[in-house]
Amino acid sequence: xxxxxxxxxxxxxxxxxxxxxxxxxxxxxxxxxxxxxxxxxxxxxxxxxxxxxxxxxxxxxxxxxxxxxxxxxxxxxxxxxxxxxxxxxxxxxxxxxxxxxxxxxxxxxxxxxxxxxxxxxxxxxxxxxxxxxxxxx
Amino acid sequence: xxxxxxxxxxxxxxxxxxxxxxxxxxxxxxxxxxxxxxxxxxxxxxxxxxxxxxxxxxxxxxxxxxxxxxxxxxxxxxxxxxxxxxxxxxxxxxxxxxxxxxxxxxxxxxxxxxxxxxxxxxxxxxxxxxxxxxxxxxxxxxxxxxxxxxxxxxxxxxxxxxxxxxxxxxxxxxxxxxxxxxxxxxxxxxxxxxxxxxxxxxxxxxxxxxxxxxxxxxxxxxxxxxxxxxxxxxxxxxxxxxxxxxxxxxxxxxxxxxxxxxxxxxxxxxxxxxxxxxxxxxxxxxxxxxxxxxxxxxxxxxxxxxxxxxxxxxxxxxxxxxxxxxxxxxxxxxxxxxxxxxxxxxxxxxxxxxxxxxxxxxxxxxxxxxxxxxxxxxxxxxxxxxxxxxxxxxxxxxxxxxxxxxxxxxxxxxxxxxxxxxxxxxxxxxxxxxxxxxxxxxxxxxxxxxxxxxxxxxxxxxxxxxxxxxxxxxxxxxxxxxxxxxxxxxxxxxxxxxxxxxxxxxxxxxxxxxxxxxxxxxxxxxxxxxxxxxxxxxxxxxxxxxxxxxxxxxxxxxxxxxxxxxxxxxxxxxxxxxxxxxxxxxxxxxxxxxxxxxxxxxxxxxxxxxxxxxxxxxxxxxxxxxxxxxxxxxxxxxxxxxxxxxxxxxxxxxxxxxxxxxxxxxxxxxxxxxxxxxxxxxxxxxxxxxxxxxxxxxxxxxxxxxxxxxxxxxxxxxxxxxxxxxxxxxxxxxxxxxxxxxxxxxxxxxxxxxxxxxxxxxxxxxxxxxxxxxxxxxxxxxxxxxxxxxxxxxxxxxxxxxxxxxxxxxxxxxxxxxxxxxxxxxxxxxxxxxxxxxxxxx
Numbered sequence: 001x002x003x004x005x006x007x008x009x010x011x012x013x014x015x016x017x018x019x020x021x022x023x024x025x026x027x028x029x030x031x032x033x034x035x036x037x038x039x040x041x042x043x044x045x046x047x048x049x050x051x052x053x054x055x056x057x058x059x060x061x062x063x064x065x066x067x068x069x070x071x072x073x074x075x076x077x078x079x080x081x082x083x084x085x086x087x088x089x090x091x092x093x094x095x096x097x098x099x100x101x102x103x104x105x106x107x108x109x110x111x112x113x114x115x116x117x118x119x120x121x122x123x124x125x126x127x128x129x130x131x132x133x134x135x136x137x
Numbered sequence: 138x139x140x141x142x143x144x145x146x147x148x149x150x151x152x153x154x155x156x157x158x159x160x161x162x163x164x165x166x167x168x169x170x171x172x173x174x175x176x177x178x179x180x181x182x183x184x185x186x187x188x189x190x191x192x193x194x195x196x197x198x199x200x201x202x203x204x205x206x207x208x209x210x211x212x213x214x215x216x217x218x219x220x221x222x223x224x225x226x227x228x229x230x231x232x233x234x235x236x237x238x239x240x241x242x243x244x245x246x247x248x249x250x251x252x253x254x255x256x257x258x259x260x261x262x263x264x265x266x267x268x269x270x271x272x273x274x275x276x277x278x279x280x281x282x283x284x285x286x287x288x289x290x291x292x293x294x295x296x297x298x299x300x301x302x303x304x305x306x307x308x309x310x311x312x313x314x315x316x317x318x319x320x321x322x323x324x325x326x327x328x329x330x331x332x333x334x335x336x337x338x339x340x341x342x343x344x345x346x347x348x349x350x351x352x353x354x355x356x357x358x359x360x361x362x363x364x365x366x367x368x369x370x371x372x373x374x375x376x377x378x379x380x381x382x383x384x385x386x387x388x389x390x391x392x393x394x395x396x397x398x399x400x401x402x403x404x405x406x407x408x409x410x411x412x413x414x415x416x417x418x419x420x421x422x423x424x425x426x427x428x429x430x431x432x433x434x435x436x437x438x439x440x441x442x443x444x445x446x447x448x449x450x451x452x453x454x455x456x457x458x459x460x461x462x463x464x465x466x467x468x469x470x471x472x473x474x475x476x477x478x479x480x481x482x483x484x485x486x487x488x489x490x491x492x493x494x495x496x497x498x499x500x501x502x503x504x505x506x507x508x509x510x511x512x513x514x515x516x517x518x519x520x521x522x523x524x525x526x527x528x529x530x531x532x533x534x535x536x537x538x539x540x541x542x543x544x545x546x547x548x549x550x551x552x553x554x555x556x557x558x559x560x561x562x563x564x565x566x567x568x569x570x571x572x573x574x575x576x577x578x579x580x581x582x583x584x585x586x587x588x589x590x591x592x593x594x595x596x597x598x599x600x601x602x603x604x605x606x607x608x609x610x611x612x613x614x615x616x617x618x619x620x621x622x623x624x625x626x627x628x629x630x631x632x633x634x635x636x637x638x639x640x641x642x643x644x645x646x647x648x649x650x651x652x653x654x655x656x657x658x659x660x661x662x663x664x665x666x667x668x669x670x671x672x673x674x675x676x677x678x679x680x681x682x683x684x685x686x687x688x689x690x691x692x693x694x695x696x697x698x699x700x701x702x703x704x705x706x707x708x709x710x711x712x713x714x715x716x717x718x719x720x721x722x723x724x725x726x727x728x729x730x731x732x733x734x735x736x737x738x739x740x741x742x743x744x745x746x747x748x749x750x751x752x753x754x755x756x757x758x759x760x761x762x763x764x765x766x767x768x769x770x771x772x773x774x775x776x777x778x779x780x781x782x783x784x785x786x787x788x789x790x791x792x793x794x795x796x797x798x799x800x801x802x803x804x805x806x807x808x809x810x811x812x813x814x815x816x817x818x819x820x821x822x823x824x825x826x827x828x829x830x831x832x833x834x835x836x837x838x839x840x841x842x843x844x845x846x847x848x849x850x851x852x853x854x855x856x857x858x859x860x861x862x863x864x865x866x867x868x869x870x871x872x873x874x875x876x877x878x879x880x881x882x883x884x885x886x887x888x889x890x891x892x893x894x895x896x897x898x899x900x901x902x903x904x905x906x907x908x909x910x911x912x913x914x915x916x917x918x919x920x921x922x923x924x925x926x927x928x929x930x931x932x933x934x935x936x937x938x939x940x941x942x943x944x945x946x947x948x949x950x951x952x953x954x955x956x957x958x959x960x961x962x963x964x965x966x967x968x969x970x971x972x973x974x975x976x977x978x979x
Contacts, residue, residue: 002516007528011535018539018570025560026546044558059800063717063921085717085799085921088781099561110561 027099032076032107039102046097047072049090057086070096070107079106089114140309142323143216148305151205152292155303158198159287165191166280173273173367185273189260192280196253203246206237206304215326218306219243225331235341236332238349241465241484242290242304247346249286251353252279259357267377267952274364279356285491289484298483337773338783340399343973348396348419351389355422355453357381358429359499362450366502371443371510375433378450380952382430383665385453387944389423391970394937398974401795401930403783408684409933412567414469417544418460422453424537428530429453435523435530438590442527444510447503449534455496456541462488469547520595522588529581536574543567565627568684572634575677579641582670583609583648587656605651609644616643624685632685639681645674662959665950669943672936679932690729691718691796691924717799720751722918723887730755731794735920736767746773749798749920753787770797770922793927800921813894813909817901826910828891829862836906837871845873845884852876856897856908860888872897872908885909934974941970 053069100109168188175181210224292303309317361378397409429449517524649671720735784797839847840855873884874897896909
């Protein structure tokens with residue numbers, strides 16, 4: 001066997017090892033109910049802001065504490081605590097992807113990704129709404 | 138129905154040219170293919186003449202289409218969907234181009250124009266050594282790509298399925314709203330939706346064209362390799378392909394880092410690289426391009442690595458199309474911050490077909506021809522340059538595969554129905570691998586230059602390597618002592634890996650600089666490779682220092698407790714650094730070495746843009762001010778009250794202090810309507826307010842203290858008061874009344890933290906004074922900020938520029954540019970990149 005072949009095999013082996021170690025770190029997407037079933041496990045939660053509940057954010061006292069409620073597509077609800085500043089488009093978001101863990105009565109969120117209609121002009125519904133904003137009778 | 142005010146002609150003209158250009162592209166694909174395979178020279182000439190004609194017509198058509206889109210957007214013709222979606226009246230004219238490539242359709246158009254320009258250059262240079270004989274093959278591929286891209290913007294229905302989204306569709310046909318049934322609807326459409334606020338930045342004007350040009354250039358090595366495979370002339374294409382590959386590596390590399398610089402300057406994710414899928418997807422083709430470049434050089438010098446060269450020349454374009462698939466079909470979904478969303482099922486299918494159309498046949502052809510591609514049976518010596526260059530190519534190639542597999546997890550989820558999500562710390566999962574790759578690449582680029590092709594004498598190598606090795610080791614040790622890397626978050630093992638990478642990068646930089654000095658005797662024009670490698674090493678050094686020693690100085694871990702009054706007991710977690718700091722107006726707050734005060738806010742010239750003036754003071758131990766500067770991060774407050782935050786940076790040669798607003802009040806709803814409540818008080822009297830009480834200690838005549846400096850000639854009275862708050866704090870305050878020739882002046886004192894305003898209203902009888910107390914109905918004025926210090930970040934940009942210059946130097950050498958062309962090219966690249974990356978901020 002040639003040296004280069006050995007090196008290629010070593011490279012492939014390194015690649016596989018790298019991807020395997022990566023797969024150990026992987027987490028999952030969950031619903032609120034399935035997340036409750038595994039408290040303390042790091043996972044991704046897909047839900048929406050529950051607009052019927054108040055959002056608590058008082059930056060004067062503490063800029064790093066945000067509390068709100070989320071509801072998922074199956075109707076399950078949870079309180080969410082995010083120890084960071086409030087993402088600007090939170091109220092407007094259509095969908096929230098939250099990364100974190102279920103802890104006791106709430107979801108301890110480390111990172112929030114918002115899906116906001118404003119950034120996605122191709123959405124038909126948004127366009128319809130946009131028309132009523134930019135036109136005036 | 139007849140609609141008033143619509144101008145339909147530009148759209149019809151544009152649509153006509155889309156169709157004409159598409160036909161021209163189809164014809165030129167066929168003609169170039171015919172020309173490639175024609176045996177008879179006369180027939181070949183004929184086919185190629187037709188092919189060039191149709192190709193040029195197609196490019197002219199694209200330019201006309203682009204001009205019409207520009208015209209429609211510039212004139213705010215909102216009857217067109219594209220203008221309505223992307224332009225608006227308040228949009229500054231510098232963003233007019235940017236709003237064209239904001240959308241899917243416009244960016245496809247931009248990409249095809251880049252292909253067109255490259256195709257014209259290849260046609261123009263068909264007799265030069267860098268193309269000679271390969272024009273038909275390259276142009277067949279480019280023309281085919283043009284057909285695909287034009288289909289994406291065709292907008293024609295075939296049995297209810299819309300093929301492509303046209304740039305010229307009408308708003309009333311696209312949006313289903315009652316207003317569009319009125320004949321005079323256009324008079325009600327006041328404005329378009331405009332360019333997304335987040336994208337209003339000069340990088341949005343320059344980054345997309347450069348990046349798309351980078352994507353487009355990968356088609357040329359692909360075209361050469363395709364030519365080699367179909368003609369079985371496997372060897373002759375490599376030499377002319379090298380300058381093109383250098384060009385591609387340069388433009389794509391710069392384009393990618395422009396995105397990084399943009400993210401760093403204007404988006405608030407706190408850095409220039411986040412391993413976001415969109416970034417990864419464009420990095421992967423670049424990595425493979427670099428692999429291909431090195432195997433091409435190996436083949437030119439020794440005849441080895443020809444098979445790998447074919448593969449590495451084909452793959453960059455395949456991965457460019459794959460990255461288009463990842464970022465534009467919405468498949469990345471929740472994993473990316475800035476992927477495009479899907480633009481319809483039909484387009485998604487078409488993009489997938491585009492990927493297949495280029496990837497499958499080219500890889501099958503490669504597999505079929507694999508055995509017939511000549512390979513040297515004798516293997517490379519392990520003391521030869523080609524052996525280690527090949528190893529370096531493999532390192533880049535495997536890194537690319539690693540990154541793309543990780544990035545493709547959402548695709549895996551879609552295909553197999555799994556729900557795998559990214560790990561907790563996405564960046565670290567990449568960084569730990571990247572650190573090891575940096576070690577390998579640093580060492581390889583340091584040593585390999587000193588090796589000779591075929592075989593190298595050991596004593597020669599050792600003699601050459603001793604000095605750079607010693608110098609690099611000394612520098613590393615010196616830096617470790619004076620300015621140690623302190624990234625302890627991931628443990629000592631990772632810090633060790635960072636140090637190793639750091640040494641390797643310094644080693645590479647020193648070795649390449651010395652190579653130019655000692656071996657090339659300072660002949661820079663022959664040292665393109667050494668310059669590029671040195672630049673890459675400097676880039677690595679910059680990345681390592683700026684990320685390892687990045688510091689969040691707004692962190693409450695650095696500041697002690699942020700704001701004692703109401704810290705939530707829940708938040709005092711050790712492993713959770715709280716990185717936002719609230720600055721109350723006029724209250725100086727300690728942040729790292731600085732005392733930071735939020736001074737005032739001001740409006741920008743764009744509607745809804747608000748700047749916050751933050752004063753940074755650095756004092757020495759004697760409390761003398763050593764330095765003062767002001768940064769003005771801003772937020773856009775959009776019509777719907779949502780905000781977009783743009784950082785501001787104080788740049789030093791050796792570090793950046795980078796601040797953005799993480800939360801701000803919306804002042805529109807925040808007007809003060811409260812009145813002063815006047816109390817008559819004697820010295821020693823007490824007045825209550827809602828959050829505590831106020832004691833008048835004394836009335837001072839012409840007070841002379843930190844705030845006021847009255848002398849005996851003034852006529853001023855100060856009320857020395859102490860405010861006792863309900864949370865057991867005592868704060869001194871002194872409102873002053875002053876009389877001079879101008880009249881009476883009140884110098885109020887404000888306790889922002891208590892929302893309390895005090896005024897010395899006047900003097901009453903019996904040694905009483907009138908003290909005005911106002912508790913503002915206005916919320917306290919404050920901003921919440923996040924501030925980073927990025928040390929030595931300029932090395933990142935400088936390294937990139939040097940690398941790009943090195944690639945260009947190699948390109949002009951191998952492309953046999955004349956001295957004048959060389960001077961112009963190098964001058965242009967140096968000035969343009971230096972200006973963009975180092976001087977033009979924000």
